[in-house]
Amino acid sequence: MNSAIAANHQLAGKRVLLTGATGGIGRAVARRLAAAGASVLFVARQPAELLLLSQQLPGTHSCFSADLTATEELKALADFVKATGGIDVLINNAGTSQFALTAEQDYAAQMSLNLLAPMQLCQLLLPELSQRTAATIVNIGSAFGSIGYPGFSGYCASKFGLRGFTEALKREVSSKALRVLYFAPRATQTAINSAAVVAMNQELGNAMDKPDDVAAELMQQLQTGQSRWYIGWPEKFFVRLNALLPELVDRAIGGKRAVIRTYAAGSTDSVQIQNNLSNSAEKITATRS
Template sequence: MTDPKSVLITGAGSGIGRDLTIEAVRLGYAPLIVGRTWSSLEETAQMAGSDKVAILTADVTRPEDRRRIAEAVGGRLDVLINNAGCLTVGPVGDLDDDALERMVRTNLLAPMALTREMLPALRVARGRIVNIGSVFGDIAYPYFAAYSATKFGLRGFSDAIRRELSGTGVGVTYVAPRATRTAAEAEFGALIEPLDMVLDSAERVATEAWEAIQAGRRESFPRGKERFFVKVQRLFPSLVDRSVGAQARAENTLQAIETLRRA
C-alpha cells in the first residue's frame, strides 16, 4: 500500500482552512495543519475524523516558525496550501500602520516566504502550490483597499512562480473565493448589503478549491456573477470603476462605514 499524499495547510484552525482539512482527509491526503492556537487545530483534526492529521502550532509570519514548519514537513511535500490570512476594512485614512503591516505580513509576505521554504520538498514530489486569494485580488473594492492590494500581490506572485517553475513538475493554483462566511465576516458585516456581496460557505470554497487542485487548474473562481465581473474587470476596468464607485458613494454604504467606525 502506498503512503497517502501529504498536504500542508496554513490557517487551519477555523474557516476555510478547517474545511480544506476535512476535504483533504476525505480525498485520502495526510494533512499537516498549521495555526497559532492548539485547541482550534485539535478541533479541526477531530472534525476531520482521521488519525492521519498532524498538528503544528506556528505563526507563519515569523521566520523561525516557518523554519519549524519546514522541518516538520521533511523532504517531500505533495501540496502546499497557503491559506492563512487576515482582514481589516474601512477607508484607507482610518487604517493605522499596524493594520496595514499585519495584512501585508500575513496575506503576502508569509505565503511567499513559506513557498520558498517548501520548494525543495515540492520539487521532490513534483507537487503543487495553492494560494488562497480572493475575488478582491481582481476586483479592487473600496474600503477593502489594503486587503485587495495584498491579494493582487498574491495573484501576481502565483503567476510569476508558476512561470518560474515551468518544466520542474511543480504546479501552481490560485484560488479566488468571494466573501465567505467565517469569523472574518464580523469585520465587514455592515457592508454586505450596501455592496451587494454574496457570501459562500467555507465548505463550498474548500470543495471548489480541491476540485481545482485535483484537476491541476491554474486558477479557480466562484461560480456566479463574480466570475463574469472578473472578466469585465480585466477587459473594461472603467466600467467597473463607474459601477463600484457608485456603490462606494451611496448613502447606505456611507452609513455602513460609520457603523464600522463606531464598532
C-alpha cells in the first residue's frame, strides 16, 4: 500500500463502529482506537458496561446496545449510524464459541452471531461506507477459519464462512477508497475460552495471546491495509499447509484427538453460549463528549 493511500486511512478523527466492544479483544481494540484519535461507536449487549467503557477512554465516543442476532436491532443500529453522521470504519468483532463434541453443539447460535450478523451489518452499512473518501471493513475471523479443529465444529464452520464472505466482498467492492480486510487471531486469553479450553491448550502446548497483543496486530493491519492478517506460529504455517496438503494436518491433529475429545466431552461451554447470547433487557443509545 503506497504512502498516499495509507495517509487517507489514518484513524485520527475517523469514526469507527466496533462490535463486541466489551469483550476481551474488543476492550483492547477500543483502548488502542481511542489512543489513535478515533471516535468510536461501541456496540455490545450490556448497556452499563458500554457506558463505563466510553467514560474510561479519552475522546468523544458513543454507545449502542443491541442484540446483533436480531435483524430488527441490526437495522436499528444501521439507522443510528446514518442519523449520527455515518462511519469510516466497521470492525465486526462480536463473536461466540463453543467447545464441545458435535452432538452437544449449538450451531444456530454460533452461525447467527459469528457469520450472519457481520454479513448483514456489512450489507446494511455498505451504501454508507461506499460514500466515504476512505473507508474500511474489518471482519475478525480466526485461525480456525482456515483449519477445522475437533471440538469446535460450529465455530470453525462460522469462521470458514466469514472468511469466504470477506474474500467475496473484497473482490466485489474493494477499491482505493474502500478496503475490505480479514483478521485472524489464534487462541486468545479471553472469557470466550472456557476452563476446559485453557487446560487443553496448556496440555497440548498451544499458545494463547494476550488481548492487547492481538489489538496491536489489528492496528498494524489497519495502518498497512494488508488484506489478510494471521497471527502466530505455527498457526500461520498450518493455515497454508491445510490449504495445500490437508492430509498432513489430518495426521498432525489426529495424534492429539484423544486429548481433545477428553476435554471436549467434559466441557461446560453450553453455559458460555447461553451467557454470550442472552438478550439485554435494556437497550440504549447514548453519546458522551
